[in-house]
Amino acid sequence: DTAVSQTPKYLVTQMGNDKSIKCEQNLGHDTMYWYKQDSKKFLKIMFSYNNKELIINETVPNRFSPKSPDKAHLNLHINSLELGDSAVYFCASSQGLLGGYTFGSGTRLTVV
Amino acid sequence: AQSVTQLGSHVSVSEGALVLLRCNYSSSVPPYLFWYVQYPNQGLQLLLKYTTGATLVKGINGFEAEFKKSETSFHLTKPSAHMSDAAEYFCAVNRGGSQGNLIFGKGTKLSVKP
Numbered sequence: 001d002t003a004v005s006q007t008p009k010y011l012v013t014q015m016g017n018d019k020s021i022k023c024e025q026n027l028g029h030d031t032m033y034w035y036k037q038d039s040k041k042f043l044k045i046m047f048s049y050n051n052k053e054l055i056i057n058e059t060v061p062n063r064f065s066p067k068s069p070d071k072a073h074l075n076l077h078i079n080s081l082e083l084g085d086s087a088v089y090f091c092a093s094s095q096g097l098l099g100g101y102t103f104g105s106g107t108r109l110t111v112v
Numbered sequence: 113a114q115s116v117t118q119l120g121s122h123v124s125v126s127e128g129a130l131v132l133l134r135c136n137y138s139s140s141v142p143p144y145l146f147w148y149v150q151y152p153n154q155g156l157q158l159l160l161k162y163t164t165g166a167t168l169v170k171g172i173n174g175f176e177a178e179f180k181k182s183e184t185s186f187h188l189t190k191p192s193a194h195m196s197d198a199a200e201y202f203c204a205v206n207r208g209g210s211q212g213n214l215i216f217g218k219g220t221k222l223s224v225k226p
Contacts, residue, residue: 004155033213041150041200043216056213090155100146101214103155 003027006091006104013081014112021076021107023091029102030095031055032074034066037088037106046089049074081111114139114205118217126225131175131190133220135203138184144206145186146214147177151199159201162186173197198224 048056119134160171
């Protein structure tokens with residue numbers, strides 16, 4: 001069983017479209033995250049949810065909206081996609097600070 | 113504010129040689145420190161972590177790291193490199209407080225020559 005699963009793995013879309021990426025974890029963790037990895041491999045936190053409550057919202061355009069229907073799911077919806085949104089998006093989960101994160105395998109988003 | 117600096121964006125070693133990947137951190141609170149590995153087209157996998165206690169931490173795949181508070185360092189080592197160690201390595205520090213998210217360094221790409 002995959003611990004943190006993201007779908008889709010690849011997403012190619014045109015500028016201006018709206019798309020969603022889904023994430024599910026079966027580890028029973030209480031916190032989930034979205035990270036963006038750019039072309040230089042730099043990882044930056046976007047959002048963090050703890051028990052369905054938003055606790056971190058970094059400087060991310062309003063076009064990005066996370067939704068957590070329950071603590072096992074954290075989805076990312078992106079409106080009006082731009083070329084600069086092209087990146088790999090990683091979902092992760094954790095239980096407290098000590099365990100570190102478990103990452104999904106990533107969603108490679110390409111905006112053309 | 114917490115931050116992480118990884119010295120060297122690219123390290124190349126020969127198979128069987130010592131691997132040393134450097135990480136220095138800045139933290140206003142006692143740090144929790146992590147090393148992750150990312151293989152091509154995959155997610156990040158936890159190698160090892162330091163929270164409290166013993167400063168020499170052993171991880172998976174023969175890697176270890178030593179927390180040195182006086183040097184604010186958490187360097188990753190492996191005595192003998194294997195071809196399968198070629199990957200991107202990330203050092204991370206916890207943000208602190210109740211939020212707990214990790215702040216990552218910019219990564220070091222490890223190449224292993226036969």
